[in-house]
Amino acid sequence: MTEVELQSTPEQQEMPFAVVQGVPFTRLPKDLYIPPDALEVFLAEAFEGPLDLLLYLIKRQNLDILDIPIAEITRQYVEYVDLMKGLRLELAAEYLVMAAMLAEIKSRMLLPRPVEEEDEEDPRAELVRRLQEYERFRQAAEDLNTLPRVDRDTPPVELVVPDRKVVKLPPRVEMKDLIFALRDVIVRAENYAHHHIQMEPLSVRERMSNVLKVVRGDDFIEFSKLFTPDEGRAGVVVTLLAILELLKQSLIEMVQSEIFGQIHVKAAGSRVQQEEA
Numbered sequence: 001m002t003e004v005e006l007q008s009t010p011e012q013q014e015m016p017f018a019v020v021q022g023v024p025f026t027r028l029p030k031d032l033y034i035p036p037d038a039l040e041v042f043l044a045e046a047f048e049g050p051l052d053l054l055l056y057l058i059k060r061q062n063l064d065i066l067d068i069p070i071a072e073i074t075r076q077y078v079e080y081v082d083l084m085k086g087l088r089l090e091l092a093a094e095y096l097v098m099a100a101m102l103a104e105i106k107s108r109m110l111l112p113r114p115v116e117e118e119d120e121e122d123p124r125a126e127l128v129r130r131l132q133e134y135e136r137f138r139q140a141a142e143d144l145n146t147l148p149r150v151d152r153d154t155p156p157v158e159l160v161v162p163d164r165k166v167v168k169l170p171p172r173v174e175m176k177d178l179i180f181a182l183r184d185v186i187v188r189a190e191n192y193a194h195h196h197i198q199m200e201p202l203s204v205r206e207r208m209s210n211v212l213k214v215v216r217g218d219d220f221i222e223f224s225k226l227f228t229p230d231e232g233r234a235g236v237v238v239t240l241l242a243i244l245e246l247l248k249q250s251l252i253e254m255v256q257s258e259i260f261g262q263i264h265v266k267a268a269g270s271r272v273q274q275e276e277a
Contacts, residue, residue: 050098051134053080058131065131068124070109074102101127202234207242212267215252220264223254 016024047053057076058065081095108123148154215221227239243265246252253268 050094051131052138053077053095054098055131055135055138065135066128068128070102070106070124074099074106077102202231202238204238204241204245207238208246211239211242211246212251215265215267217267220255220266223263223265226265 016026018025047056054073054077057073057080058068063069063073078099081099084095105123105127150156211226214226226243227236229236231238243252247254250268252265254263254265256263
């Protein structure tokens with residue numbers, strides 16, 4: 001290889017391990033101090049709480065959750081808590097509460113029971129109930145996590161539709177369509193149809209004046225002749241009310257010669273009194 005070829009061959013330069021404000025650094029500064037425990041990697045099981053840790057310890061030894069060896073489980077649990085303290089990991093208060101609960105259950109299991117308290121509930125019963133409930137919810141969360149999820153299992157599909165000018169033609173209306181539409185309108189109009197009843201303007205006061213004009217004088221007039229059948233039921237009622245009002249005011253007189261006989265009506269008082277009335 002000639003000298004010209006050696007000069008034209010590219011050489012790989014040293015990669016900087018850091019770039020600070022645009023300045024690359026390929027060597028560590030001499031005055032840089034790195035503490036011995038600045039970087040520490042801890043690989044272990046990730047637990048979401050004290051119940052999760054307790055369930056892990058039970059399943060790891062293939063123990064029966066309904067018959068927990070409380071002494072051994074308490075020992076292993078306390079060892080894990082001590083390990084977390086030694087590694088200076090953030091220790092939540094729930095882990096310490098669970099450790100105290102396990103110690104209490106262990107002490108109650110070791111203490112002898114009086115004869116009268118032999119039927120007392122097992123001290124582990126509440127802990128077993130909480131573990132079973134936590135396991136059900138954890139299993140449900142894992143089942144939900146296995147369901148397909150967008151952006152994880154199924155990538156979203158995006159389609160770009162080009163701009164197209166669509167010409168929409170007006171629909172063609174035929175005569176039968178128009179007839180059917182008119183029929184629907186007529187049916188809906190019949191649902192709103194109603195009958196207006198107008199009252200006839202009949203006045204009792206006016207009918208009283210008409211009756212007085214008919215019975216003016218000293219002659220009797222048959223009761224039935226005061227009515228006009230052509231006016232219908234309303235006219236008969238108004239005329240009867242006018243006659244009763246005139247009788248109440250003593251402006252007319254009504255006589256009957258025999259039982260179930262003809263009734264006659266005449267004006268009350270003299271002719272002068274009738275004219276005044």
